[in-house]
Amino acid sequence: MKSIKAFLKEKGLYLVCLALVFAATITGILAVRNVVHGVGELTEAKQRQLEEESSWDSPDATVDNKTENIPVETPQPSSTPSASSSVPGSSSGAAAPSGGKSVVTGPSAASSGGQGSSSAASSRGTVSAPFSGDELVYNGTLGDWRTHNGTDYTFPAGTVTVRAGGTVTGVEQDALWGGVVEITGSDGVTWRYCGLKDIRVDRQDTVAAGSILGTLDEIPAEARKEPHLHLECLKDGDYLDPERQ
Structure with missing residues (x-):
């Protein structure tokens, strides 16, 4: 017993120091583990955040801003002839009928010889790009996505006729649409x-x-396509599908 007391008396300070070092070591290990664990959680959270942010840059994301009145790029039928000349650059773009304002009373496009029904069917033209409504379609000429507010038609003879009778309320040259009636x-x-x-x-x-009405010409907004008619139908400011009218 005396020897133990003597040992503790002589070595007690060393034992206390050793205990303190051991305790400090355990505390340090625990602190390091906590730091590593915290860094791991922050890394995972940051990774999830980056993945969520990158999803907004995906080309498949929904387009919210719609740009109107540009048709879809659609291959044209090979039978459609190309126009031989461009739209005149005048402000009206129209050759005014002689003798002042005239009233066109007959279907001038119909051919004689019992072929009236065939001409009436062909006067509507062949659809080359449909009305898109609220759906966005790609325009290859302008290189963006827009709604197509009309229907595109090709005509074998290149002559465009009136779909529905009425009064001519506008004749102009448009920078995007060419000659417009x-x-x-x-x-x-x-x-x-x-x-x-x-x-x-x-x-x-x-x-x-x-x-x-006239003949087909190239449309500046659709310069990559052959000459065709872009026909729009509106009532009370709303675009309608020409094929359903």
């Missing part, structure tokens, strides 16, 4: 014929269904 019917529906040259009507003319 607007015809408003008694029902309040306005038809916009875009991509015309050699226009045969003038503002305030009264025209009948089947009457010749």
